Amino acid sequence: MAIEIDTLRDLYEQMVLIRVFETESERQYKAARIGGYCHLSSGQEAATVGVVHALEADDLLVTGYRCHGFALARGVDPDAVMAELFGRRDGCSHGRGGSMHLLDVSRGFYGGWGIVAGQLPVATGLALGLVRQGKPQAVLCELGDGAINMGAWHESLNLAAVWDLPVVFMVVNNGFGMGTAVDRASAIEELYKRADSYGIRGERIDGDDIEASYGAAAELLAEARDQRRPSVLEVMTYRYRGHSVADAGLAYRTKDDVARHMEHDPLLRVRALLRDAGISETELDEVDARADARVAGAVAAADASPLPDVDGLAAGMYAAGSDVQFERMMPGSPFGEEELVFAGGLGT
Amino acid sequence: MAIEIDTLRDLYEQMVLIRVFETESERQYKAARIGGYCHLSSGQEAATVGVVHALEADDLLVTGYRCHGFALARGVDPDAVMAELFGRRDGCSHGRGGSMHLLDVSRGFYGGWGIVAGQLPVATGLALGLVRQGKPQAVLCELGDGAINMGAWHESLNLAAVWDLPVVFMVVNNGFGMGTAVDRASAIEELYKRADSYGIRGERIDGDDIEASYGAAAELLAEARDQRRPSVLEVMTYRYRGHSVADAGLAYRTKDDVARHMEHDPLLRVRALLRDAGISETELDEVDARADARVAGAVAAADASPLPDVDGLAAGMYAAGSDVQFERMMPGSPFGEEELVFAGGLGT
Amino acid sequence: MSAATAETGDVAGAQSGSAVMTYREALRLALREEMARDERVFLMGEEVGVFDGSYKVSAGLLEEFGPDRVRDTPISEEGFVGAGVGAAMLGERPVVEIMTINFLLVAMDQVVNHAAKIGAMFGGEVRCPMVIRTPNGAGNQLTAQHSQSFEGWFAHTPGLKVVAPATPADAKGLLKAAIRDDDPVLVIENLPIYKEKGEVPLDPDFVTPIGLANVAREGSDLTIVSHSFATVRALHVAEKLKQEQGLDVEVVDLRSLRPLDVETVAASVAKTNRVVCVEEGWPTYGVTAEIAARIQKACFDDLDAPVERVGMAEVPLPYAKNLELAAMPNEDRIAAAVLATLA
């Protein structure tokens, strides 16, 4: 589906922002200012931005752990995302979640989850919640090509179909689950055809084509909203970097494989579209420069954000008002538990 | 596939044996000589006997908890099956398993399992074991229409297909999972079509037609043995009794529904085939009489079998030689643990 | 008023007084009251609707509240527990029934790695106010795969709350408290206990606070600490020992496992100086291990004897009736443990 030119320029800017953000994240990780697992989405920008662009303001988004790009595309403040990666108080999860567990309810982004396919039942439940509340919206649930072989896929798709829930399952087929190629993990390579097992629609598109990504997602999301039918959208793309920053990403593929994919880099493709539509190189370079500046600003903001307060170690674990329930648990508790966990309060 | 007449008479005898056995089991359950859950297969005899008849001597069989009929069809001694239901020492699981956990390795029957779909991964592993051992055989794995919505279905089918394992998944579609009709539980009603998600063959047959059951199973089992391909065989049948003896079975269907199915009772259908082939009523009545006698004998034998020895409470829990590993665990153990569990030995 | 009328439900509107009803009926009453009180509350699980519930706890609710609020699910515990998690994140109040706790093993990941993590992992930005109801226990020859008690595993998990009522009154009060709570709460029911009867307050605002144990019987000679059906056994044993030997055994019914009311336990042990902990499941690495560990620290100078533990013999529960009986924490074994601890 053709995208109007000003919009396309904005989407290009988002894509560049994501690419620059991921590149910077890797640098910061190697500088030991980001820890844990850090999964980058460089190369997957068109799929991410195109599909997320099809979401309406009140639609909901749920993803796996490779979620920086989705958060940014959904409009989560880059400062808050970088601060989360830095483990700081102003992080979108207040430094509690890190790279895999970004969340911003104000943007309808319900996380960033780390257990492969664990987000699918949750997404199904969010869709159920929308239906029970009589809301017209839909849920977009991202998963990977490797996640499709988990039992949670099957149970979630079946439940969503039996209950007519408005959820689009976006299968990001980037060719590998860690080092395992799709054909070594899945009995069929056309993953979208698994939609047939649930009597729902399944589509496959070139995820590196932003217009195709947007168009297919817009259509399936509209169906989900209007007809309350779930569906499967398989987007074909490629992961440039390793599985996580810790993986060189060459044990299971060659440098040439990666180089070949980079030849039709999604950013270059959109850039070409924009140039053909008369946007000047200088204007496009300005877009790139703005992205660089935005990410530099995010790093500075993250850096300036304070560490979480150790007294608040247990903050948020339970709802406000829970402290009184736990008051009588202190006698005989393990060493230091009372001071570390309860002194600071649970429900704050 | 037409079955030779003498064979058909033998299969009819197995079917009658199962029907009589199940009827007797219900009586014994109500007389409180059988406990726990007791799931009967009355009405499903043609599917059970027809498919199991397609197994070669060294093929393996795995089922769910509705397993009396499968055990009998596979040739497990009715005395040992009834003794197991009675919880006696001569039971095929020595009184440890009961109705849901029959097993007879000498007949290639690897259980009787109670967790819905839990037997699927196990069956996949048995098939893997056969392949690793270079054996030509195949595994038949029974599951119900309700079990197909469990994640274990998906993971097992995908793994079996990716690894080319010789296992035929027999989906016994008897219309209900407890009180839930198939269309309320599964997004598609033609369950066999889920085979497409794994690029394997799926077939649906009238399970109450013993020749169709046998024929389809023979073909798919042969494929599994010769080409090492898994497959799905959906057999359409009907459960006459409640989900278990504790369920009247009328909250979710009417007496008429049941009566309508009983009109084309699989036993009557085979009996008709045999009569058409010139077997006399008297001869058929003799078959019925033999079945009655066989089951009466099984009850007598079960009755005569002693209770398991309480000293052997832990027998079999661990392999021989494990006692020494647990010797040093006794100090401070819970009340009575040493006498109850360890005194009698673990590995016997 | 009779349990029968409680069953038919005429009591739901009543504002005060109490009625004798079964544990099962008390749970149903709690569900009906909370569903009537709060549109966001809905029930889902296998066979909760058309079948009236595997153990009939939800009997009649489909008829009363309709299929949107009483949802039969496919057999997909991981799927529908997770559906509860997601719905709860949007502020719904799902009550998920798991037919028996044995089947939670296929949904552990959604309970332990999702529901329990939400509040803390996302910095308090979103909550998961859901209830999972499920019976533990053994005793009807259900055999090894269907006779287990895993509540200790959930009580081990920060982010979850776990309650285990032992009486019809607490079945109503704790289920209501759980439904009104803003965190994921497991309500551990029990198979043999469903038919137990007792007085149940009819006030729709009656709740049993989470985190408060109950001295179910006062005594000065020894304390039995227990939860769920083990408390029923403990009370019988206490009565029997009173009759037969004039012993005054105190019974502390934990009611909540996380939070755990150690204060009430410690106060009792300070008085009796001897304690036996009882559970339906396996004690080793079980619930009673934690109770004993807390007591030995909180009451170190009060104890005149080691904390004793009684539970199911540590084997996959066999089918044969005589073996099952021998393995259960039956009243004889509990009484013997009490006498041994007093010796």
Place this chain on the structure above:
Amino acid sequence: MSAATAETGDVAGAQSGSAVMTYREALRLALREEMARDERVFLMGEEVGVFDGSYKVSAGLLEEFGPDRVRDTPISEEGFVGAGVGAAMLGERPVVEIMTINFLLVAMDQVVNHAAKIGAMFGGEVRCPMVIRTPNGAGNQLTAQHSQSFEGWFAHTPGLKVVAPATPADAKGLLKAAIRDDDPVLVIENLPIYKEKGEVPLDPDFVTPIGLANVAREGSDLTIVSHSFATVRALHVAEKLKQEQGLDVEVVDLRSLRPLDVETVAASVAKTNRVVCVEEGWPTYGVTAEIAARIQKACFDDLDAPVERVGMAEVPLPYAKNLELAAMPNEDRIAAAVLATLA
């Protein structure tokens, strides 16, 4: 000889002597020796082959033994753990790698309700000789869903055996013992421990017996009871307290959790009269709860102070480095617990 040559594997054939190698290399050596020794032994799991293992334990094994014996699986823990169960029932010796123990939550049912039940539930007619290897632990900001230690849940389960080596030598010895054992055995590894180095016997017949604890350090003032990485921490603390305060702390490394060698623990406590139990995970309803419960009963008259417990602060582990550090059972917290218990 160097760890490097151990890495390249020249040692596998060696008949005697020992080599310094990492815990990771010791595990690899055990796998190579057992696969060479017994055709029935095969490895399966996510990324164990082409990727050389997520944590490189199986590096090189695909090349050496081929794809039938080193099997990369789809991401389907329930499926391939169950595949291990079935293969084991036919007498194969599957070694299933679960990338981290957190992911066992999706396979609990196959481990607890299938593998653990087989021997007893079928009356001893069939066995399940399989190994599940998986690391527990935290410390690298992996956050709430990836930083857990559930070994106590498996140790709670009759029918399973659970070992948790703390040294490279025991990593080799216990993994080999587990592979040769005729029952389902969980071998609990640990993330931070993989890089720890130590002397490892090269004798291919060296095994560490299951069910035998090890006095890792002798002392007379207090006993620390621990397993897995907590033992590494405990030994550092003991050394530090010796240096700084002249204290003689004994460290009992449990090595096995089921069976549990209480005799060795009790003998140590009888000598020191004071004990601190340490674990990487949450203590409440955790491993140390059972250890404390056993000690207070077995050593009631020996204890001069309550059994103390130290573990991870009971929260879903947060990401931020400062919060994670505060929550871990770090050496300062262990040392403080020791001093408090001696006070």
